[in-house]
Amino acid sequence: MDIENLTAMAVFARVVETLSFTEAARSLQMSKSSVSREISRLEVRLGAQLLHRTTRTIAVTEVGLSYYQYCYRILNEVKSAQRFIRNVHEEPLGNLHLVAPVTFGCQCIVPALNSFIAGNIHVTVDLDLTDRAVHIDEDPFDIAIVIDRDSPDDSRAKPLIDITWGLYATPDYLRQYPEIEKPEDLPRYDYILFRGPAHTISLPFRKDKHKIDIDVRSRFRANNSVALMSSALAGGGIAYLPDYMTREALSSGKLIRLLPGWRMDTYHAWMLFKSEHNLSSRVRRFASDLQQRLQRELP
Known part of the structure; x- marks a missing residue:
C-alpha cells in the first residue's frame, strides 16, 4: 500500500x-x-x-x-x-515517593496505596511515615501529605479532606460517672491527650453561634494517636482523637462519641506536589485516586 x-x-x-x-x-x-x-x-x-x-x-x-x-x-x-x-x-510507571504523617499515613494513605499498587503493576512505591516538618523542595518526595489547621500558602497544594476531632470513651468508663450533657460537665474526668507543652489544655466547642473553651487536665499523654486510642479502649479515660481513627470502634460500640452535637477542632489534609506542572502519570493517577477514595470514605 x-x-x-x-x-x-x-x-x-x-x-x-x-x-x-x-x-x-x-x-x-x-x-x-x-x-x-x-x-x-x-x-x-x-x-x-x-x-x-x-x-x-x-x-x-x-x-x-x-x-x-x-x-x-x-x-x-x-x-x-x-x-x-x-x-x-x-500508563503509570516508575517509582512513586511519598511522605505522610505517621497515624494518618497508616490509617488512610496505606490502604489507598495498596489499591493503587494492585492496579498499576509497573509502579513501585516508597512511603516515608514521619511527623517531622517536610520541605518538599529539598526532600526527594513526589507528594507530601500535609496536615495543618490552616491551608498551605502554596499553589502546588491540592485539598484532600477536613479532619475533625472529638471526645471518645468506652461505655464501661462512662457508666461509672453521671451523664455528660454539656461541655461544662467535662473537667471532672480523666483525659487522654496528645502530648503538648502542658498537662492542661483548653478544648474548643462550637455550636451555631455559641463558642466555649473548657480546660481539662490529662492523666495520660502520648505523641501518637494510636497510643491514645489504645488507652481509651482500655478504659483509661476520655480521649481527644481525630474522627477518622474511631470509625470502626464507634460502629462496633467499643467507643462512644461524647457531645456529638458540638463541633471541635478541624484540621485540613492536603497533598503538596514537588512541581505544579508536568506531573508524571503515576503522580497524577495516585493523587486522583487518593482524593476520590478519601472524599468517598471520609466525607
Whole structure:
C-alpha cells in the first residue's frame, strides 16, 4: 500500500460516511476543494471510480463500497496504534515517593496505596511515615501529605479532606460517672491527650453561634494517636482523637462519641506536589485516586 494513499483513504471514508464533500471537509478541517482533489487523485492511482458525483448528490459505486470496507479496517488499526502509544505514555510507571504523617499515613494513605499498587503493576512505591516538618523542595518526595489547621500558602497544594476531632470513651468508663450533657460537665474526668507543652489544655466547642473553651487536665499523654486510642479502649479515660481513627470502634460500640452535637477542632489534609506542572502519570493517577477514595470514605 502506498503511504500517500492513507490520507486519501481517510478522506474517502469520511465522504462515504457523510455523503457530502462539505461535511467531510468540515469534520477533517480541510477545504472542500482539497477533499475533491484527494478523491480524484485516489481514483487515478487506483484506476477505478469510487464515487458518482452530480451537482447535488454523491453516490458510492460498487467498487467504492468494497474499497470503503478496507479503508474502514485500516483506519481503525491506525487509531488502535495511536491509542496504544498514548496508553504507553499515560500508563503509570516508575517509582512513586511519598511522605505522610505517621497515624494518618497508616490509617488512610496505606490502604489507598495498596489499591493503587494492585492496579498499576509497573509502579513501585516508597512511603516515608514521619511527623517531622517536610520541605518538599529539598526532600526527594513526589507528594507530601500535609496536615495543618490552616491551608498551605502554596499553589502546588491540592485539598484532600477536613479532619475533625472529638471526645471518645468506652461505655464501661462512662457508666461509672453521671451523664455528660454539656461541655461544662467535662473537667471532672480523666483525659487522654496528645502530648503538648502542658498537662492542661483548653478544648474548643462550637455550636451555631455559641463558642466555649473548657480546660481539662490529662492523666495520660502520648505523641501518637494510636497510643491514645489504645488507652481509651482500655478504659483509661476520655480521649481527644481525630474522627477518622474511631470509625470502626464507634460502629462496633467499643467507643462512644461524647457531645456529638458540638463541633471541635478541624484540621485540613492536603497533598503538596514537588512541581505544579508536568506531573508524571503515576503522580497524577495516585493523587486522583487518593482524593476520590478519601472524599468517598471520609466525607
